[in-house]
Amino acid sequence: xxxxxxxxxxxxxxxxxxxxxxxxxxxxxxxxxxxxxxxxxxxxxxxxxxxxxxxxxxxxxxxxxxxxxxxxxxxxxxxxxxxxxx
Numbered sequence: 001x002x003x004x005x006x007x008x009x010x011x012x013x014x015x016x017x018x019x020x021x022x023x024x025x026x027x028x029x030x031x032x033x034x035x036x037x038x039x040x041x042x043x044x045x046x047x048x049x050x051x052x053x054x055x056x057x058x059x060x061x062x063x064x065x066x067x068x069x070x071x072x073x074x075x076x077x078x079x080x081x082x083x084x085x086x
Contacts, residue, residue, distance in 0.1 A: 018024075
């Protein structure tokens with residue numbers, strides 16, 4: 001007569017867990033999180049953002065003079081009006 005293949009399940013025992021397993025897992029996760037947010041990366045990112053902001057302020061702060069545009073138009077003999085038909 002064949003043995004029931006599920007009879008092996010009767011031999012399974014409950015696994016024993018180390019008492020400080022959860023604490024070790026939490027410590028490892030916290031360590032990886034702190035490594036991910038290193039001080040050096042943060043300084044580099046903030047410096048880059050500050051540089052972009054400063055460059056934007058410089059570019060937007062410098063105003064182009066409209067007189068230079070009109071001088072260019074008169075030198076090239078361009079029509080100052082936007083009329084299609086004259």
